[in-house]
Amino acid sequence: MTIADNGRGISEASRKHLSEPFFTTKGMIGTGLGLWVTKQIIEKHQGTIQVRSSIRGLRRGTTFSIILPVDFR
Ligand SMILES: Nc1ncnc2c1ncn2[C@@H]1O[C@H](COP(=O)(O)OP(=O)(O)OP(=O)(O)O)[C@@H](O)[C@H]1O
Numbered sequence: 001m002t003i004a005d006n007g008r009g010i011s012e013a014s015r016k017h018l019s020e021p022f023f024t025t026k027g028m029i030g031t032g033l034g035l036w037v038t039k040q041i042i043e044k045h046q047g048t049i050q051v052r053s054s055i056r057g058l059r060r061g062t063t064f065s066i067i068l069p070v071d072f073r
């Protein structure tokens, strides 16, 4: 599953901290838990989450891809 936006993008410096709990750039209105909880749930299901982001130009925005295994048993 891929979710993409054309928002402000995420700087390289911020990208390094995305999976840390309580990392937020939203000051008092962000908990910094959204992505951390998301990643924990995905990894509990043996999945992975990837992020691609650009902060300038026409391609500005962020794409998150979630890959989950399928069990056919
Ligand atoms: N789609 C996005 N576009 C730009 N920045 C993002 C995006 N998603 C996450 N971020 C950045 O990653 C940080 C951490 O995101 P996370 O969802 O974990 O917490 P939050 O959004 O700050 O808080 P909350 O989840 O409580 O709203 C954000 O503060 C923001 O800087």
Ligand SMILES: [Mg+2]
Pocket: 034, 035
């Ligand atoms: Mg969030």
